[in-house]
Amino acid sequence: MAAVIRHDYSRDEVLSLLNLPFADLMQTAGSIHRENFNPNQVQVSTLLSIKTGGCPEDCAYCPQAARYNTGLKAHKLMEVDEVLAKAAQAKAAGATRFCMGAAWRSPKDRDVAKVAAMVEGVRAMGMEACATLGMLNPEQAKTLKSAGLDYYNHNLDTGPDEYADIIKTRDYQARLDTLQHVREAGLKTCCGGIVGMGESREQRAALLQTLANLPEHPGSVPINRLVQVEGTPLHGTALLDPFEFVRTIAAARILMPASVVRLSAGRAEMSEELQSLCFLAGANSIFYGEKLLTTGNPDVEADQALFAKLGIEGMPVLIESKTVHADVLQEDRSCAA
Ligand code: SAM
Numbered sequence: 001m002a003a004v005i006r007h008d009y010s011r012d013e014v015l016s017l018l019n020l021p022f023a024d025l026m027q028t029a030g031s032i033h034r035e036n037f038n039p040n041q042v043q044v045s046t047l048l049s050i051k052t053g054g055c056p057e058d059c060a061y062c063p064q065a066a067r068y069n070t071g072l073k074a075h076k077l078m079e080v081d082e083v084l085a086k087a088a089q090a091k092a093a094g095a096t097r098f099c100m101g102a103a104w105r106s107p108k109d110r111d112v113a114k115v116a117a118m119v120e121g122v123r124a125m126g127m128e129a130c131a132t133l134g135m136l137n138p139e140q141a142k143t144l145k146s147a148g149l150d151y152y153n154h155n156l157d158t159g160p161d162e163y164a165d166i167i168k169t170r171d172y173q174a175r176l177d178t179l180q181h182v183r184e185a186g187l188k189t190c191c192g193g194i195v196g197m198g199e200s201r202e203q204r205a206a207l208l209q210t211l212a213n214l215p216e217h218p219g220s221v222p223i224n225r226l227v228q229v230e231g232t233p234l235h236g237t238a239l240l241d242p243f244e245f246v247r248t249i250a251a252a253r254i255l256m257p258a259s260v261v262r263l264s265a266g267r268a269e270m271s272e273e274l275q276s277l278c279f280l281a282g283a284n285s286i287f288y289g290e291k292l293l294t295t296g297n298p299d300v301e302a303d304q305a306l307f308a309k310l311g312i313e314g315m316p317v318l319i320e321s322k323t324v325h326a327d328v329l330q331e332d333r334s335c336a337a
């Protein structure tokens, strides 16, 4: 059955999805997942922080904001060969997408030129390339597209109404503008948000509504669960009920049926059972490798073991008409017992 792609969801419609009895929500999300994807395949991305810390922004969740005392050691932009060595390791471990993240409000043109060289190197290895560098102007987006960038990650992070409670150094419209520049350059968008920042179910509905009503559904939708870091204003926030997290994933799957939904930050604090519920709810991507940007992620052996237990294999990607498999993850399926 073809995916029903809509961009006209009302907030109440999204809220009524989140309010469904759990079994009904999971059944609907699971059916839509199956109609559009192989439910036994999960896309595997590896993240690297290419420029760490010292960020001028004030995002209340982020350990990389210079103004919070998180004990993080700042690091200038890495050299191209260092980044490509990490990319080669990620490919050897089974990743099919390499995502480069920088703690910038927005990059300078000379930074974009250096990241463009990194992108060319990653693509030459046969992996998809993603970057998240902050706000981009139209020219910068075009430069990255010309270098071969596949995806640009730029999250909305919250619904529109509470954005100013979380971030004061930029506004929601600036996020929407960068996403427009990215789309107009012909790049695919990777755009999602963070849950577990003390928001209400209504506010999660507003985030999902805004994502689904973008002019194009993002190719990837990362759903992050707040990683609480000491020294950030959101450290100590009451933990989100795990079922609310699963409901958010399921609603994202229903609203954006053809998008890859990523079970993103926060997996290191999740049980295998909770992660499995997220896969059943329609999540079909993860960050793979022991580190996210600055915080921990499950180690590759744990993820390979979980995939083997669940009979999940890495999702192949088509790069320049060549199918690239997530070999290591597939090999390890033999461990399933
Ligand atoms: N500086 C750029 C920006 O903010 O767009 C790119 C890097 S920024 C670290 C990328 C994303 O990481 C943020 O949009 C946010 O969704 C996520 N993130 C940062 N800190 C997080 C945390 N503590 N828990 C969960 N997600 C987090």
Ligand code: DTB
Residues within 6 Å of the ligand: 047, 063, 101, 132, 153, 155, 192, 193, 222, 223, 224, 227, 264, 265, 292, 293, 294, 295, 296
């Ligand atoms: C996304 O949505 N989550 C990733 C990636 N895109 C760049 C980042 C998660 C960061 C978690 C906190 C850290 O490791 O610094």
Ligand code: SF4
Residues within 6 Å of the ligand: 055, 056, 057, 058, 059, 062, 063, 064, 065, 102, 103, 104, 105, 134
């Ligand atoms: Fe800077 Fe991005 Fe962290 Fe905000 S989320 S403080 S912009 S690195």
